Amino acid sequence: MTQSVYEQSELCPVCESDDIDDSVEVCDAICESCGFVISENTDSTSLEWDVAEGFFSSSEDKDWMSECRIRNATDQQLAEAFETLEEFANQLGLSDDLRGKTAEIYCDAFRAEITDGRVTACIIAACLRLASRRGDLPIPMSRLTEFSSVDEKKFHRSHLALCDELDIEPRTPAPSEYVSFLQLELGLTDADYEEVEQLVDEVEREQMFVGKDPAGIAAGGVYLLQEDFTQLDVAKAVGLSTETVRQRVKDLQKVFDDV
Incomplete structure (x- = not known):
């Protein structure tokens, strides 16, 4: 059986508080600080990703760095991706809906390990490109590659990898x-x-x-x-x-x- 996050650290896996009530009969413990219900089946890797997706799906303008503490390389990669997405989207004035669709593609890429070893800005720009082409507001490629952190060649490689690995058929907008x-x-x-x-x-x-x-x-x-x-x-x-x-x-x- 997967060892619970509580058993591993005795801290809440969401807010890292040690104010844990383990006297509740229906579950292993409850965090008194944030209310998170801790069970022995709580897997730390899955939890980190659930929290990440929760940020992406939120329509509020939040800063990922203020939402979750950076504990490891995975957290660091996600934090960098979220901040980059918000930076690009804010500069282009993009809607929450398009940000969410971009996040969904990045989530799929993250799970498939396509993001490993790739420049975060380039993979986020490629996700934006694909998400925008699925909707009614395609972003010109040149507007994405003009960001100083986006290398055009690496952007194209990231775009190709996303299409190949996620089985996305790229469509050229009219x-x-x-x-x-x-x-x-x-x-x-x-x-x-x-x-x-x-x-x-x-x-x-x-x-x-x-x-x-x-x-x-x-x-x-x-x-x-x-x-x-x-x-x-x-x-x-x-x-x-x-x-x-x-x-x-x-x-x-x-x-x-x-x-």
Whole structure:
């Protein structure tokens, strides 16, 4: 039988308090400080992970370092991952829902030991990329690799490992799907969003756009239709160069001139 956490340390496995009541008949003990029920089947490894998932699934803006004490290398790895996820998500202004979906992928990767030996920032960025592509707000890859802690080559390796080991089929978003991200970044109105979305929907199958970054096509559409933004504005929003956006604008203009 697995030795209980209480038997191993006589401390609460959640808050590490020694204020333990072991006089309760229905279980081994109860922590008087946090109320955690301790039983002989409580496994320390599983418990650490349950606490970790509890943090990830919370919609509150919490700091992992203030939630759990760092006791070993596993705790350290999780703490670093949680802080990195919050840092990236805060900088990009991402929703709690997307943070949670990213956390789910990281949880699966952690259990499968895909995270071992990989740079935490790169694996978190790759998880964000996959999670965003599953939802309605795909994040341009260049916005993730522009973080100073994310090496582009290691990001791609992490992304490939996640897809291979977790059996995830990567899906390339259409240009119109990136309009949602641009709306978030640039504050487009719903009317502006619909106008740009319609434009890029009409041209995405044109031969000249095959193999081109769909985020760049969406950025070109925004610039072409919205006078309030410069090429630099939309280029920064998707993490591409102004030259790339300028070329996509020319391509879009050519398509409509030929119609």
